Amino acid sequence: MKGYLFHTDDDRREMLRSIGAESIDEIIDGQVPQALQMQRPLDLPPAADEMSLEAELRSLAAKNCSVASHICFMGAGAYDHFIPAVVDEMASRGEYYTSYTPYQAEVSQGNLQVMFEYETMVSQISGLDVSNASLYDGGSAATEAVLMALASVKKRHKVVTSDAVHPQYLEILRSYLVGIEAELVVVESDESGCSDPLIDAIDDETACVLIQHPNFFGRLEQVQKIADTAHEKGALVIQSFDPISVGLLKRPGDLGVDIAVAEGQSLGNPLAYGGPYLGIIACRKELMRRMPGRIAGQTIDRRGNRCWVLTLQTREQHIRREKATSNICSNQTLLALRATVYLSLLGPQGLKETAEHCVVKANLARDRFAASERFELVHSGPVFKEFLVRDREADVTGLMRRAAAEGVLAGVPVSDVAEGACGGRYDDCFLVAVTEKRTETELDRLMAVLDAAQVADSVHLAETV
Amino acid sequence: MRNQQATKLIFEMSRPGRRAHHLPSLPESAEAISELLPADVLADEPPPLPEVAEGDVVRHFVNLSTLNMSVDTHFYPLGSCTMKYNPKRNERMASLAGIGDVHPLQRDGTVGGVLQMMYELQDMLGEISGLPGVSLQPAAGAHGELTALLVAAAYFNERGESQRTVVLTADSAHGTNPASAQMAGFSTKAVKSNADGLVDLEDLKSKLNDETAVFMLTNPNTLGLFDSQVGEIADLVHEAGGLIYLDGANMNAILGIARPGDFGADLMHFNPHKTFSGPHGGGGPGAGPICVRDFLADYLPGPVVVRDGDGYRCQAPSKSIGRVRSFFGNVGVLVRAYIYIRTYGKEGLRKVSEDAVLGANYLLSKVRHILDVPHGDRCMHEFVASAKRLKKDKHLTAMDIAKRLLDYGFHAPTVYFPLVVEEAVMVEPTETESKETLDAFAQALFRITEESGDLIDEAPHSTKISRPDDVAAARKPILKWSEGE
Numbered sequence: 001m002k003g004y005l006f007h008t009d010d011d012r013r014e015m016l017r018s019i020g021a022e023s024i025d026e027i028i029d030g031q032v033p034q035a036l037q038m039q040r041p042l043d044l045p046p047a048a049d050e051m052s053l054e055a056e057l058r059s060l061a062a063k064n065c066s067v068a069s070h071i072c073f074m075g076a077g078a079y080d081h082f083i084p085a086v087v088d089e090m091a092s093r094g095e096y097y098t099s100y101t102p103y104q105a106e107v108s109q110g111n112l113q114v115m116f117e118y119e120t121m122v123s124q125i126s127g128l129d130v131s132n133a134s135l136y137d138g139g140s141a142a143t144e145a146v147l148m149a150l151a152s153v154k155k156r157h158k159v160v161t162s163d164a165v166h167p168q169y170l171e172i173l174r175s176y177l178v179g180i181e182a183e184l185v186v187v188e189s190d191e192s193g194c195s196d197p198l199i200d201a202i203d204d205e206t207a208c209v210l211i212q213h214p215n216f217f218g219r220l221e222q223v224q225k226i227a228d229t230a231h232e233k234g235a236l237v238i239q240s241f242d243p244i245s246v247g248l249l250k251r252p253g254d255l256g257v258d259i260a261v262a263e264g265q266s267l268g269n270p271l272a273y274g275g276p277y278l279g280i281i282a283c284r285k286e287l288m289r290r291m292p293g294r295i296a297g298q299t300i301d302r303r304g305n306r307c308w309v310l311t312l313q314t315r316e317q318h319i320r321r322e323k324a325t326s327n328i329c330s331n332q333t334l335l336a337l338r339a340t341v342y343l344s345l346l347g348p349q350g351l352k353e354t355a356e357h358c359v360v361k362a363n364l365a366r367d368r369f370a371a372s373e374r375f376e377l378v379h380s381g382p383v384f385k386e387f388l389v390r391d392r393e394a395d396v397t398g399l400m401r402r403a404a405a406e407g408v409l410a411g412v413p414v415s416d417v418a419e420g421a422c423g424g425r426y427d428d429c430f431l432v433a434v435t436e437k438r439t440e441t442e443l444d445r446l447m448a449v450l451d452a453a454q455v456a457d458s459v460h461l462a463e464t465v
Numbered sequence: 466m467r468n469q470q471a472t473k474l475i476f477e478m479s480r481p482g483r484r485a486h487h488l489p490s491l492p493e494s495a496e497a498i499s500e501l502l503p504a505d506v507l508a509d510e511p512p513p514l515p516e517v518a519e520g521d522v523v524r525h526f527v528n529l530s531t532l533n534m535s536v537d538t539h540f541y542p543l544g545s546c547t548m549k550y551n552p553k554r555n556e557r558m559a560s561l562a563g564i565g566d567v568h569p570l571q572r573d574g575t576v577g578g579v580l581q582m583m584y585e586l587q588d589m590l591g592e593i594s595g596l597p598g599v600s601l602q603p604a605a606g607a608h609g610e611l612t613a614l615l616v617a618a619a620y621f622n623e624r625g626e627s628q629r630t631v632v633l634t635a636d637s638a639h640g641t642n643p644a645s646a647q648m649a650g651f652s653t654k655a656v657k658s659n660a661d662g663l664v665d666l667e668d669l670k671s672k673l674n675d676e677t678a679v680f681m682l683t684n685p686n687t688l689g690l691f692d693s694q695v696g697e698i699a700d701l702v703h704e705a706g707g708l709i710y711l712d713g714a715n716m717n718a719i720l721g722i723a724r725p726g727d728f729g730a731d732l733m734h735f736n737p738h739k740t741f742s743g744p745h746g747g748g749g750p751g752a753g754p755i756c757v758r759d760f761l762a763d764y765l766p767g768p769v770v771v772r773d774g775d776g777y778r779c780q781a782p783s784k785s786i787g788r789v790r791s792f793f794g795n796v797g798v799l800v801r802a803y804i805y806i807r808t809y810g811k812e813g814l815r816k817v818s819e820d821a822v823l824g825a826n827y828l829l830s831k832v833r834h835i836l837d838v839p840h841g842d843r844c845m846h847e848f849v850a851s852a853k854r855l856k857k858d859k860h861l862t863a864m865d866i867a868k869r870l871l872d873y874g875f876h877a878p879t880v881y882f883p884l885v886v887e888e889a890v891m892v893e894p895t896e897t898e899s900k901e902t903l904d905a906f907a908q909a910l911f912r913i914t915e916e917s918g919d920l921i922d923e924a925p926h927s928t929k930i931s932r933p934d935d936v937a938a939a940r941k942p943i944l945k946w947s948e949g950e
Contacts, residue, residue: 078570109533246512322643
């Protein structure tokens with residue numbers, strides 16, 4: 001028998017004797033009525049040994065382009081940042097990745113302390129009082145923040161947001177809001193790619209305002225101004241932020257934001273075709289008891305030693321059942337560990353320099369696009385690490401395909417992120433993301449490949465004509 | 466001897482100017498940051514993170530790791546959580562270049578290998594569950610519950626049955642069931658268990674009507690018993706116009722033996738981190754793929770992978786409830802499930818469940834002389850004992866047993882769940898523990914029942930800390946480190 005089973009046939013016989021059963025079938029028949037049992041084997045491939053399976057997986061892996069084989073300028077919510085070796089090394093310790101949710105605090109102090117350190121760091125990078133031990137991903141974290149706000153601000157059902165928020169985050173929000181009484185107002189961003197127009201939509205019915213800064217287009221928002229207006233009207237402000245950006249930019253808490261959320265993939269987590277990712281959430285202390293998910297807190301044990309436990313569990317599903325504020329009973333501890341190790345390695349200076357590299361190199365890339373004939377920068381104002389490019393030939397997807405064939409993942413077409421994203425206004429555009437990993441040589445390579453693709457286009461056109 | 470210095474908080478090891486990470490110089494052609502970004506968005510200084518050397522970081526996190534129990538180091542008989550061995554091949558293959566480092570928005574043609582794997586996994590989960598519509602997107606079991614209930618709501622809405630607003634849950638259900646129902650906009654009612662620990666059919670009948678949307682059922686249930694009336698339950702619920710949701714937490718008991726789709730379920734979730742050996746990661750990440758009957762498949766969240774000629778592509782189902790998570794889902798966890806299922810193959814998965822059931826019944830046969838087991842002489846992959854009598858006779862509670870077991874080198878079982886058993890001790894050995902380990906565990910349990918006094922009251926004695934003050938933690942929450950505290 002292949003696999004990970006322990007029992008020898010002798011063990012099985014002896015165990016059955018101890019149970020007082022003739023066979024395993026007898027035990028199963030006693031529980032599961034024959035009529036409900038499968039009468040055939042599962043229709044699955046035959047068992048595979050490790051060597052063959054690994055060979056097969058390697059050949060499947062070879063069918064994929066990746067950031068190992070290609071130069072990556074793709075972003076739109078998932079980024080090719082550098083992951084220091086120490087991060088992988090720590091996260092691959094079995095004592096972390098094969099352990100369980102730390103209900104038994106005595107034998108989980110490692111994980112609990114990591115959670116506490118993670119929560120402290122999230123508080124430090126968000127500028128807010130309280131963090132939980134993480135949520136599923138940046139998109140569902142944004143939605144949980146909205147649910148939190150709707151529960152906190154009584155008798156208000158309006159959620160105001162902008163189409164400069166990640167279109168998939170808005171899709172998640174729409175899916176969840178079906179279950180509760182709420183009205184979602186998505187305001188179109190202005191020509192500069194900013195969300196100022198949403199200010200006019202904030203009224204006395206508004207429970208919360210959700211913005212992203214730097215936003216989906218990489219542009220910087222007037223967070224403080226939006227927050228001031230929202231607070232005047234009695235609404236809460238939620239900001240989705242890029243955790244790398246606060247190496248340079250003011251933090252959500254410093255801008256008057258009430259709840260901050262982020263996709264923590266950037267903090268030492270692999271791209272992994274979209275998951276698992278790390279949902280970061282932090283809030284002001286007044287909102288603490290509305291926060292979903294696990295929270296680790298400090299206390300002392302009976303010997304007086306400082307220690308850590310899961311706390312504030314009265315909010316949670318296993319205690320409140322029908323009245324729980326959320327159904328979340330897991331978190332992304334292993335990814336939170338990776339983020340904690342990552343931020344420990346970077347420190348304030350490393351985070352700042354990483355952010356500087358993003359800004360500087362993104363702008364060098366922008367200069368190159370600005371100088372090209374085929375492309376147009378959609379927005380002229382400052383960006384953080386990502387920007388929107390219009391393809392005057394409007395063949396964005398073809399362009400990306402040909403660049404990929406040349407070893408460059410050149411960007412993300414806006415229409416690939418979500419169907420009908422931004423009302424279709426940017427369907428001829430793509431987002432280019434530039435992290436600290438990119439070099440000037442790679443920027444030149446990007447432009448060369450796109451130019452070549454352009455030539456290929458005209459050849460192609462000539463042929464069809 | 467513990468390294469006390471390396472288990473201080475990382476913030477307490479910080480020294481201004483100490484560094485672990487260095488980047489190359491900025492390009493010479495670069496403009497200054499002050500030219501590129503307006504002054505009003507810039508912070509005066511970066512956030513106050515710890516300043517430590519790489520050696521500090523390594524020693525700190527390695528030392529902290531040794532304060533955890535884990536499947537790699539200990540037996541973890543946690544009922545309802547299926548803490549089985551986490552195969553190392555899963556880890557290596559999931560992080561191969563071309564799998565672990567693929568961008569989620571790459572076009573279908575550049576991720577053919579991943580899509581093929583996910584397509585095959587959809588197929589395999591459909592076969593194992595007997596429910597052919599599959600979405601891999603939900604990020605956790607509870608997320609799968611919520612997603613499936615949103616699917617059910619969309620289905621009823623389209624049928625013009627929006628009056629179906631009530632979700633029934635068994636009183637032994639996981640707490641996530643009622644909470645998920647609440648989030649999906651339903652109200653909930655609990656259905657009682659009968660004396661045998663199964664669904665009380667009379668109580669169920671009395672609660673079924675044209676407001677019933679879904680009955681959420683765990684089968685095998687949280688007592689480790691297969692509810693043999695499930696066919697009748699499904700008929701009753703379906704006659705009332707409702708759907709059956711199966712909480713897949715206990716699928717490890719019935720792989721290749723019985724399929725939810727065959728015994729009446731319309732929707733279910735899998736917990737690949739339980740059933741298919743994904744590591745629990747200290748509380749996550751998991752994943753929560755859902756499987757549904759064909760008439761519900763069009764409502765699933767997208768994207769799902771479909772076949773397209775020789776290749777594969779992602780698409781959203783026609784009446785999709787929309788997205789519940791960004792990008793595809795927890796692919797890293799799903800790849801591990803894929804490798805696990807492929808390792809066992811068609812006959813192997815049934816063997817997994819047979820050995821899980823064998824191990825649980827063997828341990829039950831040893832434990833029933835030590836603790837009362839209120840429901841049944843036999844069980845599926847787990848059983849629930851009760852320390853009620855020991856509490857009365859010897860002041861030995863389920864929690865005492867749990868804590869003292871830690872000293873014997875075993876992780877504690879699940880205690881005080883399910884709620885329908887007093888002083889519950891819920892044990893799930895899984896198929897990846899040897900008879901010797903199960904014997905040693907039963908022996909430890911027996912010895913604990915012979916103990917008393919400080920040995921029990923102050924347990925555990927061998928761990929870094931003992932019996933933390935949960936009440937103080939909740940009354941005056943300290944949720945982050947602050948300088949000087």
